Amino acid sequence: xxxxxxxTKDQVGNYIGDYIxxxxxxxxxxxxHPNIVLGLPTGSSPLPVYKRxxxxxxxxxxxxxxxxxxNMDEYVGIPRDHSESYHxxxxxxxxxxxxxxxxxxxxxxxNAEDLYKECEGYEAAIKAVGxxxxxxxxxxxxxxxxxxxxxxxxxxxxxxxxxxxxTILDNxxxxxxxxxxxxxxxxxxxxQTVMDAKEVVLVVTGQNKSLALSQMIEGGVxxxxxxxxxxxxxxxxxxxxxxxxxxxxxxxxxxxxxxEKVQDEVEAKYGPVASVRLGLSRATAA
Amino acid sequence: xxxVVRFTNGYLALPDGTAAKADLYISPxxxxxxxxxxxxxxxxxxxxxxxxLRGNLxxxxxxxxxxxxxxxxxFSELDLTAPGDEGERKYVEGLExxxxxxxxxxxxxxxxxxxxxxxxxxxxxxxLLRPRSPPDSAHILxxxxxxxxxxxxxxxxxxxxxxxxxSSNPPINTFDKVYGKEGLDQEGVKIITLAPDVEGVMGCVxxxxxRGVTVSIGHSDATLEQAEEAMKRGARMITHLFNAMPPxxxxxxxxxxxxxxxxxxxxYGIIADGYHSHPNTVRIAYKACKEGCVxxxxxxxxxxxxxxxxxxxWRDGIKFxxxxxxxxxxxxxxxxxxxxxxxxxxxxxxxxxxxxIPEALLGATLRPAQLLGGEIARRKGQLTEGYDADLCxxxxxxxxxxxxxxxxxxxxxxxxxx
Numbered sequence: 001x002x003x004x005x006x007x008t009k010d011q012v013g014n015y016i017g018d019y020i021x022x023x024x025x026x027x028x029x030x031x032x033h034p035n036i037v038l039g040l041p042t043g044s045s046p047l048p049v050y051k052r053x054x055x056x057x058x059x060x061x062x063x064x065x066x067x068x069x070x071n072m073d074e075y076v077g078i079p080r081d082h083s084e085s086y087h088x089x090x091x092x093x094x095x096x097x098x099x100x101x102x103x104x105x106x107x108x109x110x111n112a113e114d115l116y117k118e119c120e121g122y123e124a125a126i127k128a129v130g131x132x133x134x135x136x137x138x139x140x141x142x143x144x145x146x147x148x149x150x151x152x153x154x155x156x157x158x159x160x161x162x163x164x165x166x167t168i169l170d171n172x173x174x175x176x177x178x179x180x181x182x183x184x185x186x187x188x189x190x191x192q193t194v195m196d197a198k199e200v201v202l203v204v205t206g207q208n209k210s211l212a213l214s215q216m217i218e219g220g221v222x223x224x225x226x227x228x229x230x231x232x233x234x235x236x237x238x239x240x241x242x243x244x245x246x247x248x249x250x251x252x253x254x255x256x257x258x259x260e261k262v263q264d265e266v267e268a269k270y271g272p273v274a275s276v277r278l279g280l281s282r283a284t285a286a
Numbered sequence: 287x288x289x290v291v292r293f294t295n296g297y298l299a300l301p302d303g304t305a306a307k308a309d310l311y312i313s314p315x316x317x318x319x320x321x322x323x324x325x326x327x328x329x330x331x332x333x334x335x336x337x338x339l340r341g342n343l344x345x346x347x348x349x350x351x352x353x354x355x356x357x358x359x360x361f362s363e364l365d366l367t368a369p370g371d372e373g374e375r376k377y378v379e380g381l382e383x384x385x386x387x388x389x390x391x392x393x394x395x396x397x398x399x400x401x402x403x404x405x406x407x408x409x410x411x412x413x414l415l416r417p418r419s420p421p422d423s424a425h426i427l428x429x430x431x432x433x434x435x436x437x438x439x440x441x442x443x444x445x446x447x448x449x450x451x452x453s454s455n456p457p458i459n460t461f462d463k464v465y466g467k468e469g470l471d472q473e474g475v476k477i478i479t480l481a482p483d484v485e486g487v488m489g490c491v492x493x494x495x496x497r498g499v500t501v502s503i504g505h506s507d508a509t510l511e512q513a514e515e516a517m518k519r520g521a522r523m524i525t526h527l528f529n530a531m532p533p534x535x536x537x538x539x540x541x542x543x544x545x546x547x548x549x550x551x552x553x554y555g556i557i558a559d560g561y562h563s564h565p566n567t568v569r570i571a572y573k574a575c576k577e578g579c580v581x582x583x584x585x586x587x588x589x590x591x592x593x594x595x596x597x598x599x600w601r602d603g604i605k606f607x608x609x610x611x612x613x614x615x616x617x618x619x620x621x622x623x624x625x626x627x628x629x630x631x632x633x634x635x636x637x638x639x640x641x642x643i644p645e646a647l648l649g650a651t652l653r654p655a656q657l658l659g660g661e662i663a664r665r666k667g668q669l670t671e672g673y674d675a676d677l678c679x680x681x682x683x684x685x686x687x688x689x690x691x692x693x694x695x696x697x698x699x700x701x702x703x704x
Binding site: 080081087088091092095096099101102103105107 | 309321322323324326327329330331332
């Protein structure tokens with residue numbers, strides 16, 4: 001795992017936005033895998049990332065015409081057009097602002113007649129396009145990834161989840177502060193679905209995520225902090241702001257900062273391809 | 287593939303009088319404003335056409351509830367001497383000509399207004415003024431009959447010999463006789479401007495309202511108490527506030543006094559051309575009762591903003607002189623009639639009352655729709671999903687750049703390149 005630290009959350013957004021755009025632009029289609037496939041999150045952490053990607057699109061530096069997306073999760077039982085649905089989030093913050101083909105976007109349908117079938121179909125659809133190339137994610141204050149709340153199996157796949165009480169309380173502010181209106185269930189990709197992606201990028205910003213960040217990086221792999229599963233992923237990148245590092249040990253922060261420096265030096269000497277050849281961009285340095 | 291049109295990169299004039307940077311989606315096939323999000327996820331196709339508003343304002347199409355004519359056409363003139371139905375054919379042709387040209391000025395719906403007529407003309411005229419939507423033109427919503435139950439002291443330009451009272455028993459019989467039962471009960475918008483202080487008229491207000499008529503107080507010498515009584519019985523509006531009614535007196539405010547009512551205030555039509563009411567007067571009215579302010583053109587045959595300034599022939603050897611939106615009888619300082627479409631009036635109201643353009647727009651969009659109520663209020667006057675895609679693109683100086691009716695672009699200024 002690699003950890004990249006930036007000063008502010010906007011800088012984090014810019015870094016990841018540029019990173020994803022680079023991946024899209026350097027993608028080489030093959031007959032078996034003709035489109036780059038992204039996994040996408042919702043929430044406040046990834047907003048600066050979407051903002052950056054929209055800017056890049058408007059400047060003509062990236063196009064989403066051939067990009068396929070799969071979202072991580074969606075609530076069960078609220079209308080698709082509800083202001084808090086993840087369909088609405090994705091449309092207003094990203095899809096309506098870029099040139100993506102609606103046919104290439106996938107979001108779990110929380111109103112499906114048969115929710116089990118919906119989840120199985122989702123896994124099949126991911127497989128059908130050749131798997132996810134880059135899964136962007138955030139983490140919850142309790143270290144969850146997607147709606148894989150503490151205690152979720154680290155080999156889980158797309159399924160129905162009951163939301164943790166903490167998450168329900170946290171969401172209350174989006175539903176008129178009325179606990180009874182907050183959805184209690186969601187459909188979510190599993191930890192294993194994320195782990196199957198070729199590359200995983202996590203955006204972690206804010207002081208309230210600092211404990212979760214230290215647990216997922218400095219603690220062991222643990223189902224109470226589902227994001228910690230990424231420790232075993234061959235190509236995982238965490239980008240955080242200074243606020244999110246507050247609970248990390250100084251040693252940890254310094255170590256990861258030094259890795260970035262080494263990579264910069266290698267790239268300066270051998271060019272950007274060099275780090276690929278050396279396996280550095282695959283984050284094996286850590 | 288859908289035919290969805292998306293407006294982007296501009297501001298939407300919202301029903302709360304603000305503007306927001308957002309996209310609007312319409313479906314030309316249904317003629318309605320739709321949810322872009324639903325369309326995105328349900329049809330899984332991109333909009334067929336995207337219009338770059340370039341920072342301009344996208345607003346609901348303007349609604350004019352009082353317009354007597356324009357572009358040389360007078361809605362009160364029906365030639366009965368012509369052979370066969372030639373007169374009616376010409377009348378409809380003129381009506382549709384105005385409907386087409388009004389779209390150039392952002393007006394997408396209007397209510398043709400007829401001044402006091404010979405009794406026998408009403409039945410014929412009202413029948414011709416049933417709702418219709420000619421192609422690529424503003425909608426004709428119905429009729430506005432100004433008169434003949436008006437007060438002689440406040441008749442303005444209406445012919446004194448044609449004014450009437452409702453002295454029959456019951457008085458409503460006179461209304462049925464004048465407008466015709468069919469005319470009173472026909473579909474669409476029916477506005478009647480009447481003076482509740484004329485004999486028998488007050489007693490008819492309730493029944494008229496029940497039969498779907500929007501009752502407006504005008505050309506009236508009523509006291510405040512009489513006007514309040516008419517409101518209680520269902521009147522909703524005052525016709526061209528300040529004109530053809532007693533000026534406000536601090537001890538006896540008359541019809542205008544309704545604006546100061548503690549509750550249940552009326553809508554009022556006002557001509558914000560800067561000439562028919564002084565800008566300060568407009569501001570006083572607006573600040574006293576903004577929730578009732580409805581802009582009306584009260585336009586006459588001479589309204590044609592595309593005419594160059596100067597002297598033009600009018601009728602019977604009289605000429606009129608046009609100076610911008612002001613039109614005078616040539617050689618005098620007498621106003622020849624109103625000649626300002628709604629769009630420049632929106633800009634005027636914004637200046638006179640010192641309010642933002644999106645707020646001034648409500649006087650020509652949301653409020654006239656709510657005044658008319660019913661189907662119109664449910665379909666027109668706001669940029670809301672499910673409402674008619676009658677739209678107008680306006681720059682921030684009030685100049686109309688493009689007009690859409692029923693989801694179709696019916697007019698575009700040459701300067702407006704998407």
